[in-house]
Amino acid sequence: MQRNIRFTLNGRPVETQVGNHQNLVEVLQGQGLFGARESCSQGLCGCCTVIINGAAVSGCLTLAPLIDGADVRTIEESQPDGKLDPVQQAFVETGAFQCGFCTPGFVLMTRQLLDAHPQPTDDEIRHYLAGNLCRCAAYPEIIKAVQLAAAKCKG
C-alpha cells in the first residue's frame, strides 16, 4: 500500500514514500510545492496541471506511484535566467488573471500549446484551453495573452 518512488522534480532528484492511493498533487504538496492546486478534483479545471515526461496531465487524476522514474515539471520550475518566460510575461502584460488561482495551469497549458502549434489560431487556442477554467472569467485576456506569447516566442 506504501512504496518508495524516485523521480525528477523540476530537474532535481527526489525520493519519497507515497501511498498507492495518493495523487500527484499530494506528493507535490509534500515537497513544499503548491502551484498545482486540486480544485475540481475531476480533471476538468486544469488548476492541477503538471508536465510528466513532456506531456500535460491532471495531477489530481494521476496516481502517485505512477510517477516513479518520471520527469516531473511544475509551474515552480525556474527559468534559466531567473526571469519570467514569454508566456508568463504575456499573461502579466495582458492582465490575463484576477485572483490567479488558475494561472499556473493556464501558463503550463499555453507552453504546451505553443510547443505543438507555435502560431495557434483562435480556434486552436480555445480548443486547447477548453479544459482550463477561470472562475474570474478572464478568458478574453487569456486568449490575448496566448496570442502575445506566440508573438513573443516568434520574436
Next chain:
Amino acid sequence: MTPFELAEPRSLKDALALLNTEDPSVRAFGGCTALMLMMKTGVFQPTCLVSLRGVEPQHAEIQPDGGALRIGALATLTAIGGSAMVRKAAPVIVNAMQTLSNVRVRNVATLGGHLAHGDPHMDLPPVMIALDAELTAVSVNGERKLAVADLFTGYYETALAKNELISEVRIPSQAGRRSAYIKCTTRTADDWPALGVAVSFATDGKVIQDARVVVSAATEKAVRLRDAEAALNGATVSDAVLARAGEAAAAEAEVVGDARGSAAYKREMLRVYAARAVKQALAA
C-alpha cells in the same frame, strides 16, 4: 480514496493472470482517469488495481491492415487523434477527439479503457459503432472478436467478462463511406454531452446506402437506430428525407432524462441532431 494494492505487470499475459480472480474489486486501468473519478467519489473501492502501462508497447501501436486499421487498446487518445493513419482512414475519429474531454485526459486515457468503461456519455463508442469497428477481447482462456456494437449491454455495463481485457480495435476500410459525429452539450461547451449522434453511410451518386445511425448519452448505452437507418437507406437526401430520419430516430430511441436535459428535451434534440449529422457527413 481508500488504500489498495497496485500491480504493475510487464506483459499482457501477466496482467490477464492477475485479473483472473473472483475478487470483483480487482480492476485493470490504462490511463486511470475514469477509474480515478469513481474512486474519488467512493463508488469504487478496489483491493487491487492492475496498471497496464508497463505491458508490451506493441499494444499501443496503430497499424494499417490492408484497407483496415488496427489500433492497440493502450494507444492514448492523443496518439490516436494525432495519427496521420487515423486521419486518413477515419477522419471522424480525429474530429471527435478535438472536443473529447481535454488535452490532459487525452494524453493518458486509452482507447481500451474508453470503451471498456461502458459510460454512455463517452464520444468514441457511437463513432466506433458507426464505423462498424470490431474489438479483440483477451483473457487467460484465449481471445474472441466482438463488434463494438455488441460491447455495450447497459448503463456502465459491457459484454466483457470479469477477466477479459480489450487488446485491440479494428476499423474496417471506410472507402466510399462518409461519417460524422456531433454532440449536444447543454451546460458548457466542454460538458459531458446530453446527446451524441454518429452517422456513417455509403453513397451511390446521391443515394444513401448501408446507413448506420448511432445515439449515445441520451440513452443508457450507445445503440444503433434501425428505423432512422431504414429512412435513409435507398433515399436521395432531401429535407423531407432528413426530417423523416430525424422523426424515426426520436420515435425509436429509449431516451433517458438526466441533469443535462429531460427525456423530452433530448428526444427533440435527437430529432434535430440526427438530420444535422447526416448533413455534416455529406458535407465532409
